[in-house]
Amino acid sequence: MNNTLRAAAFLDKGGTGKTTTVAHLGVALEELGYRVLLVDLAGKQGDLAKHFGVWRDYQQQINADEAWPNISTVFDDAWGTIADKLGTTAVEDLVIPTAEGPDLIPAHPGLDTLDAELGNIDDARERYSRFEQFLDEYVDPLEYEVVLVDLPGMTNNVSYNGLWATRHVITPVEMGPFEAEQADALRRDLAKIAENFAVGIDLALVLPNKVDTRTTLAEEYLEAFRTEYPEGIAPNYIPYSQDIRNAAQNGMTAFALEEPSTTAKRAREGYLDAAETLITRLGGDNHV
Ligand SMILES: Nc1ncnc2c1ncn2[C@@H]1O[C@H](COP(=O)(O)OP(=O)(O)OP(=O)(O)O)[C@@H](O)[C@H]1O
Ligand SMILES: [Mg+2]
Numbered sequence: 001m002n003n004t005l006r007a008a009a010f011l012d013k014g015g016t017g018k019t020t021t022v023a024h025l026g027v028a029l030e031e032l033g034y035r036v037l038l039v040d041l042a043g044k045q046g047d048l049a050k051h052f053g054v055w056r057d058y059q060q061q062i063n064a065d066e067a068w069p070n071i072s073t074v075f076d077d078a079w080g081t082i083a084d085k086l087g088t089t090a091v092e093d094l095v096i097p098t099a100e101g102p103d104l105i106p107a108h109p110g111l112d113t114l115d116a117e118l119g120n121i122d123d124a125r126e127r128y129s130r131f132e133q134f135l136d137e138y139v140d141p142l143e144y145e146v147v148l149v150d151l152p153g154m155t156n157n158v159s160y161n162g163l164w165a166t167r168h169v170i171t172p173v174e175m176g177p178f179e180a181e182q183a184d185a186l187r188r189d190l191a192k193i194a195e196n197f198a199v200g201i202d203l204a205l206v207l208p209n210k211v212d213t214r215t216t217l218a219e220e221y222l223e224a225f226r227t228e229y230p231e232g233i234a235p236n237y238i239p240y241s242q243d244i245r246n247a248a249q250n251g252m253t254a255f256a257l258e259e260p261s262t263t264a265k266r267a268r269e270g271y272l273d274a275a276e277t278l279i280t281r282l283g284g285d286n287h288v
Contacts (some may be wrong), residue, residue, distance in 0.1 A: 004140050005282040006147045006166040007204055012189060013182050014153040017172035017209040018042070020244060022150040023051040024267070025170070027255045028275035029146050030101030037095065037144040040107040041071065041131070041151055041162050048150050049106035052098035053251025058106050069094060072110025074134040075118065075161070083138060091138045100256055103144070111158065118157035127157060128197065132165035145284070155189060163193060168204040168282055172238075175211055175221035183228070203229065204281040207274055208237035235277055236270040239263045 009018040019042060026038045040048040049055035061067040069082060069090060076082065083090040094105045121127040139147060148170070151162040163169065171186060173179050183206065190201045206229045211218050226233050241263035244254050254264045254271075279286055 003284075004135075004144055004147055005279065005284045006135065006149070007168040007170050007278065007282060008149040008151050008159075008162040008166040009170045009172070010151045010159060010163060011153060011171050011173070011182060011186055012155050016153075016174050016179070016182075017207075017238075018153065019047040019051060019150050020248065021170060021172045021207060021209065021238075022148050023048060023248075024238075024244075024253050024255070024271040025275050025278065026102035026148055027100045027253050028268075028271040029148075029279070031255065031272065032275055032279075034145040034279070035143070036102040037105070037139065037142070037147045038102050039071065039105045039147065039149045041111065041149055041158055042107060043152055044107055044109040044112050046107045049096075049104060050251060051248055051253065052100060052102075052104060054096055054098060054104065055106065055251075058096065062109065067108060070108035070110060071105050072108050072114050074138070075114055075130045079134065091142065095142075100253060115156045115158050118161070124197070128160045128164045131161035135165050146279070146282075160193070163190075163201050164197070164199065167199065167201050169201060170205045170207065170278065171203060171232075172207045172209040173225065175208060175218050175225075180221065180224060180228070183225070202281075203232040205234055205274060205278050206232040207234045207270075210240040211237040212240050232281075234270070234274040236273045238267050238270045238274075241267050243267075 009022045022038055026036045029036045038048060046055040049058055073079060095103050097103055118127050149162045149166055151159040173183050194200055208222055208225060222237060243257060243261045243264035244267060247254050247257055254260060254267050257264055276286060
């Protein structure tokens with residue numbers, strides 16, 4: 001029986017914290033005792049791998065033409081044949097470990113042309129379900145308990161594949177009137193997808209991010225989001241923390257900081273709470 005829980009970080013907008021959220025929730029879930037795989041479909045810049053300090057090594061492999069197969073290969077027509085030929089190592093070769101717990105399938109420059117390539121597949125079902133086929137057949141047997149996917153900050157064939165495969169969305173939102181509109185647009189997007197493809201995709205976790213609690217406006221927006229998304233909203237928000245930014249630049253999450261600031265500590269707690277809530281929303285058994 002397959003018990004792998006899946007979710008994807010998505011919002012048709014850049015910079016709200018999708019990659020940061022995937023990285024931190026991944027580590028938080030590991031801290032709670034889950035085996036986690038993170039997959040980067042967000043683009044060739046390799047942000048998720050950078051977040052764990054493993055991009056430089058992988059980039060050397062890419063430059064030396066040794067990063068094959070890679071995350072873009074699994075969308076290929078010929079992936080089944082390739083995987084058969086490579087045998088059991090095919091998927092294991094894609095996965096790299098990180099020092100903070102989660103395993104990772106990093107991005108690859110091949111993701112650049114993937115949207116257009118998928119666009120050439122006539123059959124819509126086939127076009128959007130390549131990634132699901134890959135997760136079902138090749139990743140589920142690895143027995144991860146949770147798979148989190150980082151998606152591009154735009155609606156395209158790649159993000160559709162991620163949504164189709166996971167059916168559950170994690171959305172980091174910033175506090176502001178424009179951001180509230182974005183969250184609404186997302187809800188409409190998901191409804192449209194559900195209608196077009198007769199699949200349900202739910203907003204599993206809305207996570208207020210970069211919250212500046214010194215302003216009363218932040219409180220107002222938080223309250224509005226709680227009212228608007230009573231089911232999806234996270235139990236806690238993630239404060240704005242310069243530590244998160246600095247840690248990312250040093251290839252780590254806030255969980256790896258030896259002397260975390262107050263905001264970094266609050267962020268960690270927020271992610272741990274959100275991780276537990278996420279498991280429940282995905283229908284998993286809580287370990288604790
Ligand atoms: N809670 C936070 N406090 C401070 N900085 C944050 C926080 N969350 C994210 N950031 C910073 O905001 C920037 C954008 O975050 P991130 O890269 O995770 O967003 P994204 O949605 O993945 O962006 P993109 O759409 O470009 O992939 C990064 O510099 C990140 O370090
Ligand atoms: Mg990102």
